[in-house]
Amino acid sequence: MLAFILRRFALLPFVGLGVTILLFGLLQFLTPEMRASLYVKDPRQLSAMEEVIRRYHLRDPFPVQYGVWLKQLLKGDLGYSETAKMPVEKAVKAFFPATLELAVFSFLPILFLGVWLGTQAAVKKDKWLDHLSRFLAITGYSLPSFVLGLLLLMIFYGQLKLLPPGRFSLETDLLIHTDKFQQYTGLLLVDSLLNRNLSVFWDILKHLILPAFTLCYINVALLVRITRSSMLEEINKDYVRTARAKGLEESVVINKHARKNALIPVITLSSLLFVGILGGVVITETVFNYPGIGRWGVTAASQLDVPGVMGFALLYACLFVLGNLGADLLYAYVDPRIRLK
Amino acid sequence: MKTLASFVLLASSLQPLTPVAWGQVKNPDTYTYLTISDLDSLDPAYSYDTASHMVILNVYEALLTYKGSSTEILEPMIATKVPSIANGLLSKDGKTYTFPIRKGVKFHDGTPLTPEDVKYSLMRFMLQDRVAGPSSLLLEPILAHPNTRDENGNILDVTFKEADQAIQVKGDNVAIHLKHPFAPFMTVLAQWGPVLNKKWAIANGDWDGTEATWKKYNNPKKESSPFFDRANGTGPFMLERWDKKNKETVLIRNDSYWRKPARLKRVLIKGVDEFATRKLMLQAGDADAIYADWPAYSQLQNIPGIQIIENLWSIEMNPVAYFTFKINQVANPDIGTGKLDGQGIPPDFFSDRDVRKGFAHAFDYEGYIRDVFRGKGIRATGCIPKTLPGYNPKQKNYTFDMKKAEEHFKKAWNGEVWAKGFKFTLSYNSGNVPRQNLCQIIKRSVESLNPKFKIDVRPIQWSTFLDLYKSSKLPVFIIGWQADFPDPHNFAFPMMHSKGDYPSTQKYKNPAVDRLIDQAVRETSMAKRKALYAKVLEVEYEDVPHLTILDASRYRPQRSWVKGWYFNPIFPDSPWGGYYYPLWKE
Numbered sequence: 001m002l003a004f005i006l007r008r009f010a011l012l013p014f015v016g017l018g019v020t021i022l023l024f025g026l027l028q029f030l031t032p033e034m035r036a037s038l039y040v041k042d043p044r045q046l047s048a049m050e051e052v053i054r055r056y057h058l059r060d061p062f063p064v065q066y067g068v069w070l071k072q073l074l075k076g077d078l079g080y081s082e083t084a085k086m087p088v089e090k091a092v093k094a095f096f097p098a099t100l101e102l103a104v105f106s107f108l109p110i111l112f113l114g115v116w117l118g119t120q121a122a123v124k125k126d127k128w129l130d131h132l133s134r135f136l137a138i139t140g141y142s143l144p145s146f147v148l149g150l151l152l153l154m155i156f157y158g159q160l161k162l163l164p165p166g167r168f169s170l171e172t173d174l175l176i177h178t179d180k181f182q183q184y185t186g187l188l189l190v191d192s193l194l195n196r197n198l199s200v201f202w203d204i205l206k207h208l209i210l211p212a213f214t215l216c217y218i219n220v221a222l223l224v225r226i227t228r229s230s231m232l233e234e235i236n237k238d239y240v241r242t243a244r245a246k247g248l249e250e251s252v253v254i255n256k257h258a259r260k261n262a263l264i265p266v267i268t269l270s271s272l273l274f275v276g277i278l279g280g281v282v283i284t285e286t287v288f289n290y291p292g293i294g295r296w297g298v299t300a301a302s303q304l305d306v307p308g309v310m311g312f313a314l315l316y317a318c319l320f321v322l323g324n325l326g327a328d329l330l331y332a333y334v335d336p337r338i339r340l341k
Numbered sequence: 342m343k344t345l346a347s348f349v350l351l352a353s354s355l356q357p358l359t360p361v362a363w364g365q366v367k368n369p370d371t372y373t374y375l376t377i378s379d380l381d382s383l384d385p386a387y388s389y390d391t392a393s394h395m396v397i398l399n400v401y402e403a404l405l406t407y408k409g410s411s412t413e414i415l416e417p418m419i420a421t422k423v424p425s426i427a428n429g430l431l432s433k434d435g436k437t438y439t440f441p442i443r444k445g446v447k448f449h450d451g452t453p454l455t456p457e458d459v460k461y462s463l464m465r466f467m468l469q470d471r472v473a474g475p476s477s478l479l480l481e482p483i484l485a486h487p488n489t490r491d492e493n494g495n496i497l498d499v500t501f502k503e504a505d506q507a508i509q510v511k512g513d514n515v516a517i518h519l520k521h522p523f524a525p526f527m528t529v530l531a532q533w534g535p536v537l538n539k540k541w542a543i544a545n546g547d548w549d550g551t552e553a554t555w556k557k558y559n560n561p562k563k564e565s566s567p568f569f570d571r572a573n574g575t576g577p578f579m580l581e582r583w584d585k586k587n588k589e590t591v592l593i594r595n596d597s598y599w600r601k602p603a604r605l606k607r608v609l610i611k612g613v614d615e616f617a618t619r620k621l622m623l624q625a626g627d628a629d630a631i632y633a634d635w636p637a638y639s640q641l642q643n644i645p646g647i648q649i650i651e652n653l654w655s656i657e658m659n660p661v662a663y664f665t666f667k668i669n670q671v672a673n674p675d676i677g678t679g680k681l682d683g684q685g686i687p688p689d690f691f692s693d694r695d696v697r698k699g700f701a702h703a704f705d706y707e708g709y710i711r712d713v714f715r716g717k718g719i720r721a722t723g724c725i726p727k728t729l730p731g732y733n734p735k736q737k738n739y740t741f742d743m744k745k746a747e748e749h750f751k752k753a754w755n756g757e758v759w760a761k762g763f764k765f766t767l768s769y770n771s772g773n774v775p776r777q778n779l780c781q782i783i784k785r786s787v788e789s790l791n792p793k794f795k796i797d798v799r800p801i802q803w804s805t806f807l808d809l810y811k812s813s814k815l816p817v818f819i820i821g822w823q824a825d826f827p828d829p830h831n832f833a834f835p836m837m838h839s840k841g842d843y844p845s846t847q848k849y850k851n852p853a854v855d856r857l858i859d860q861a862v863r864e865t866s867m868a869k870r871k872a873l874y875a876k877v878l879e880v881e882y883e884d885v886p887h888l889t890i891l892d893a894s895r896y897r898p899q900r901s902w903v904k905g906w907y908f909n910p911i912f913p914d915s916p917w918g919g920y921y922y923p924l925w926k927e
Contacts, residue, residue: 030804031808033808033811034805034808035804036804036807037802037803037807039472039473040807041390041803042390042823043821043822043823043842044823044825044835044842045389045473046810046811046842047842047845048474049473049807049811050811051472051473051494052472052473054494055560080562080564084585085379085380085564085585086585087564094585094586095586153621154617154621157621157625158621158624161625164622164625164627165621165622170368170371170609170627173609177581177584177591287617289614289615289618291587291588304804
């Protein structure tokens with residue numbers, strides 16, 4: 001197993017190299033003047049465009065530009081992100097914890113609700129629970145996240161004044177930036193517990209509820225449908241009939257036998273969903289003014305912030321490899337017939 | 342039991358956020374402004390964007406400032422007097438300004454401000470000269486050349502000596518000698534080149550103020566400056582933090598301010614991109630003022646506790662449609678065949694005045710102002726906005742008249758335009774609705790004149806715009822101009838002078854108008870300047886190098902508990918952001 005894990009990690013530099021060469025190559029299709037838009041944002045700066053191009057070596061050939069970036073990378077320097085206004089390493093450290101917090105907080109309900117509802121929908125096929133799950137899946141999948149997010153915000157913040165946007169309130173904002181609060185991990189829920197500050201914990205939690213619910217409602221749909229169809233396939237197989245004939249309790253048949261075997265596609269989808277949320281959920285982050293990594297990634301891409309885009313791509317490549325690795329390990333756990341070779 | 346107690350504590354806090362009761366002020370000491378702009382750098386010599394300069398305005402101070410809402414009347418700030426010929430602080434030739442420096446002013450770290458700090462700050466502002474930065478605003482009037490590097494990027498050797506001689510400390514005064522008289526010089530100084538703490542700068546690794554090292558600090562990397570995300574000014578607020586992650590800047594009151602300390606204890610400037618979120622936060626009282634544009638106007642009306650302040654005239658010309666007199670035809674699909682054959686236009690198509698006049702008469706200005714700007718603007722009379730001296734409300738400008746448009750198109754190119762027709766592409770930067778509407782109105786009107794007239798309208802990204810603009814490939818380009826300083830020169834030069842930002846790309850040159858603009862900027866009498874700018878506007882009307890459309894007004898949504906706010910259009914990010922010193926909440 002260790003060799004398998006190491007092999008996966010060894011793949012990482014190649015994935016990163018491939019992704020960055022591809023991105024760098026694509027960016028070369030844009031003219032230097034287009035790439036200068038990162039630095040020339042105002043009509044008053046138009047006359048200095050040629051100097052900008054020279055200053056940032058935008059006319060250098062592709063291998064030279066990529067070589068410079070790669071050389072920097074090997075020294076541990078990912079460059080400076082104009083859009084984040086900080087070095088790329090710092091930007092990742094700054095934005096990722098907020099997204100991780102949101103991802104974990106939304107993914108756990110997605111996973112549990114998706115698997116449970118999918119299982120129940122299969123077992124109680126064409127009963128009311130199945131219809132309900134179908135209704136939730138269709139509405140969730142077809143509802144644009146900005147519509148749901150804004151509606152939730154209007155009701156729970158605009159009307160009920162319960163759940164505000166952002167990551168924290170003014171009081172928490174002022175407190176967590178003093179010496180009285182130590183930010184150990186950047187995950188403010190964890191940090192507030194480590195600081196033994198329940199009011200901060202609750203404030204952070206309140207700000208997480210709506211974006212997490214939005215993500216959960218929209219993403220759970222797919223998991224419910226996949227679990228349901230996978231379960232339907234399993235419960236019609238011979239070994240399930242045999243288990244029932246042996247007189248096993250229905251809950252054991254479903255939960256221990258059928259569901260375990262139905263989990264393979266669920267694991268694949270879950271890992272992709274989790275990596276997707278970790279990679280940033282731009283619209284949800286924008287609507288709720290949540291300072292996550294997705295907003296930065298999109299801003300960097302739209303403003304042609306090359307170091308920012310490269311840093312984001314590398315992070316995403318790492319997450320993708322790790323997500324796949326996690327899925328592979330889980331496959332072997334739920335189905336011992338799968339060997340990690 | 343402990344768990345239960347914790348649960349009860351948590352449950353008890355699940356109560357609605359304190360609703361804003363009638364007359365109750367939320368966070369009375371803290372003013373929160375929600376914007377869509379990010380800061381670029383807090384280094385006054387580096388940043389050239391309104392968001393950064395809005396913070397700089399509150400943290401640093403310049404020699405002079407604008408008096409209240411006026412953009413013409415100046416009052417002293419770090420200087421104790423406004424130089425004039427009458428008080429003897431401005432030489433009769435208009436080239437030497439003497440500023441007596443105020444005593445008892447301290448930087449936020451407690452260091453007293455000295456005339457040497459003033460000289461250092463102005464020198465640094467000029468000599469840092471980052472590419473596409475604001476340094477030319479002082480370089481041009483003081484040293485009479487716009488940058489410190491030649492066309493190949495090599496640093497000019499003489500610049501330090503020139504600057505050192507131009508700015509001199511004489512006892513408690515700082516004297517500035519200009520190469521030529523530059524009438525708007527003091528309005529530039531009131532906006533650019535605030536005073537920094539020299540000792541603090543050097544101690545934190547910045548330029549030491551000597552000739553030996555200045556080149557090392559020329560055109561620096563943004564993040565290398567100690568002033569990038571820290572500040573040590575003399576202003577009414579101190580920078581508590583610039584939280585780049587949460588897009589939030591926090592200012593805290595300077596209790597040792599040389600004037601009476603501000604009434605607000607803290608100012609929060611927060612980036613919130615989504616309008617609906619900004620509106621909800623304003624409604625809930627979690628924000629005191631927000632950025633909002635005209636499309637959002639109706640959504641902010643009649644909300645209890647929210648006040649809309651209207652008719653705030655901006656100092657800008659936006660949008661303006663510029664004609665390119667000599668279009669670059671290399672690999673340029675925007676001009677079709679490149680010939681006047683009905684399937685394209687020749688590269689010099691717009692060099693014919695009748696073509697330009699045809700376009701000028703074929704645009705429904707009033708309809709555009711009414712429908713796109715909700716009637717909150719007036720027809721521009723030329724390149725000088727109504728808020729500036731030199732604006733002439735009686736100056737003739739083109740009216741929507743399809744008959745006249747037809748006459749001009751029939752005359753253009755000896756009748757060939759009318760007989761053969763034309764086709765070209767009109768581009769606007771994607772996402773800009775007013776510019777999109779402008780293009781569509783031009784297309785509809787002009788095409789309705791003659792079935793042989795064809796205009797394609799195309800949205801392009803800003804990056805693509807830059808590419809095409811730089812190479813003069815856009816037959817007509819739509820863009821705006823916002824004031825650097827409140828003076829007609831800041832509009833006449835970039836929009837009409839052959840060396841200005843736009844005419845140099847359009848390849849428009851009229852030596853007579855160049856002379857008028859050069860003369861006006863050196864003239865010290867405002868009456869004579871106004872007369873010269875009036876002539877510039879007349880030439881503009883005759884030459885039609887561009888179509889100015891409207892003088893636009895803006896509005897400001899704020900909580901009605903915000904008091905003391907006044908509008909000065911030259912304040913950065915005005916009317917939403919601005920100067921926080923006079924504000925309080927009640």
